[in-house]
Amino acid sequence: MSNTTGTESRRGRRSLGSAGLGQALRAAIPPVLVVLLLLVLAVPAALLVAPGFVAPGATVAAAPVPAWQQLPATVSAPQVLAPLQQSAPVPTPSAVAAQVDPLLATDGGGTFTGMVQDASTGQVLFDRGGSEGRVPASNLKLLTSAAALRTLGPDHRFATKVLRGPAPGQVVLVGGGDVLLGAGESRPEQTLGHAGLATLAAQAVDALRAAGTTGEITVLLDDSLFTGPALNPAWLAGDVEAGEIAPLYPLALNSARFDPAVTTGPRPQDAAMAAAGEFAARLRAAGAGAGLTVAAGVERAPGTATAAGAAVQAQPVVLAEVESATVAEQVDLMLQVSDNYLAETMGRMAALATGRSGSNDGATAAVVAEAGAAGVATDTIKLADVCGLALGNQVSARQFTDVVRAMTTGADARLRGALDGFPVGGLSGTLDTRYGDAGTAGGAGLVRAKTGTLNTVLALSGYVVDADGRLLVFSFIGNGLTPGAAGNKQALDRAATVLAGCGCR
Structure with missing residues (x-):
């Protein structure tokens, strides 16, 4: 009974807030104050509707713009990644091997070789057959890119x-x-x-x-x-x-x-x-x-x-x-989409720039020579083309990490023109649909690498900044693989992903 009475009592008090409130105010406030209150409310309302009654051509003084609506006097400094610090710790080889080695397991037949180096010092952090010549597939385009940038220059146009x-x-x-x-x-x-x-x-x-x-x-x-x-x-x-x-x-x-x-x-x-x-x-x-x-x-x-x-x-x-x-822009496109025709053209144009014939022989000779000039040991390189489509090519993982080191930290600034072309894991180019599962998501947006794919060949060579802020370069190459076996790409991507998350000490 008391609960019901209380509810009804509260309902009655709430009803006073509508019609009853006006009657109470009129009873409590003198008429003069009511008039003054109405005038105070009417002035701002008039200001709102007045422009509609102003004659054409007449001007009305604009109200001052609040400070928060004005354009800023200065532009904020852009937020960018901090530069790499040489003091960042270098991973220990044993710790890197413990992370990477178990992941480089083939799905079916074939074998993987690999190399990981510290980009700044060149210290080898992981080496599984890294000096062994392998069919590189489209990873070969990294050497072709270096040759084009060195001989033609990043700003050259055809x-x-x-x-x-x-x-x-x-x-x-x-x-x-x-x-x-x-x-x-x-x-x-x-x-x-x-x-x-x-x-x-x-x-x-x-x-x-x-x-x-x-x-x-x-x-x-x-x-x-x-x-x-x-x-x-x-x-x-x-x-x-x-x-x-x-x-x-x-x-x-x-x-x-x-x-x-x-x-x-x-x-x-x-x-x-x-x-x-x-x-x-x-x-x-x-x-x-x-x-x-x-x-x-x-x-x-x-x-x-x-x-x-x-x-x-x-x-x-x-x-x-x-x-x-420009050559740099074309190199970027070539690496992003792995364009064979463009790569072969770049090889021939590099040959012509060095006084060689604009032929396949001239292109392969120019690419090997320019790799050597960039600091890559070339005595074991064998090239049948410069796009990586031929099965007669032989390049080692060490030779790829050396050229990526030259691009990222080497003395020849022309080679920096290739860096924007490296596909980014999960985001761009030939890596845009990769790095999306639980084992590789940690590398999305961090792994930057050139892919290589033939029927029995898979390769991945590139660079990554690890969790401690150290720039690492890597190359993993699989030959004799079982065609279409899904686990092989996953092995490459997971190996690169653990490098991105590496605090390997």
């Missing part, structure tokens, strides 16, 4: 030119090593498609019109910068048919792909002629309003190109020119 032809009415499209051409307008913010054939064609039309050229134009192609077989006999026919690689030429659209968005499947077998045909079409469209027509079909120009890519005349007249993304 030029694709249009020259006045040897006969009236002819123009010559000259390949200068850019295989990342786009069909449309140049896109300066991109690496693939940085130089566009539509832009090149528009420039050529402007130059022809300025020279008073009219009538029909014939397009010739000069792709003689590269020599030797366009298709390496060391590549398996099945890999060529699957589109892993294609015949090499010094100009191509989309790294010799039909569609830049489709990076698998068959490729054009004459990428230079495909690019020349696209250029002729763009020239035809651009010249339609300038009194120019373009003959159907493209022919290869007679003569031999010089290393600079100008050949059909003693003093060729350049009508138009577009430049590629």
Whole structure:
């Protein structure tokens, strides 16, 4: 009974807060104070609605902007990772071996070799057959990257030119090593498609019109910068048919792909002629309003190109020119997506830069020589190509850790241009879908490494900062592996992950 009475009593008091409250106030407050209260409330309300009644053109003084809404006078300093400290402790080899060795177990047949070094001192922290020559798969692109950066320089660009032809009415499209051409307008913010054939064609039309050229134009192609077989006999026919690689030429659209968005499947077998045909079409469209027509079909120009890519005349007249993304940007793309065609092109351009022929033999010789110049012992390196697709390549884990050391801490600053291209575990490139399970999640965002994959080969070479702040470089290579066995990639990733979490002392 008391509980019920109490509840009802509380309900009655709450009802006073609506209609009863107004009656109580009128009874308790004198009329004059009520009027004053209404005036106080009315003034701010009037300020809110007044702008709607101001005549057009009239101005109303703006209220001062509160300090918290104003732009800051200074910008806060960016928050970045602290630089590495040389005082960070170096892991002990026995502790590293205890962590890594059990994880490098194959799933089925084959064997893993591996090497871990302290990047600063070169001290070997783990060595399982690290000096043994192995088929490296696409880890070989690390050596090719070093060669390109050393010989060409990180800021170098490849030029694709249009020259006045040897006969009236002819123009010559000259390949200068850019295989990342786009069909449309140049896109300066991109690496693939940085130089566009539509832009090149528009420039050529402007130059022809300025020279008073009219009538029909014939397009010739000069792709003689590269020599030797366009298709390496060391590549398996099945890999060529699957589109892993294609015949090499010094100009191509989309790294010799039909569609830049489709990076698998068959490729054009004459990428230079495909690019020349696209250029002729763009020239035809651009010249339609300038009194120019373009003959159907493209022919290869007679003569031999010089290393600079100008050949059909003693003093060729350049009508138009577009430049590629920088070598450093192309190296980044090559490492991120493991582009075989781009790697082979980089090898040939490095060969030309060192006075060698633009052939496979020139490319392999240049890559080995530049690895040696970067501090890598090269006496046991054997190369059949420079992209890693050939099974005849032999490179050791030690040679890879040495080149990664040169890139991260070596004296040649040009090699730093490769570091952005290393895929990041769980985030980018060929590692974007890895490092997501319980055994490898600790390496996500921390492991930075180049992958390598062939039917019976897996490799992973890169660098990581351990839990104590020490920069470590590593290389793990599996040969003779059971094709498709899932545990082998996991073994590589887990080994790299324990390095990232290592307080190995």
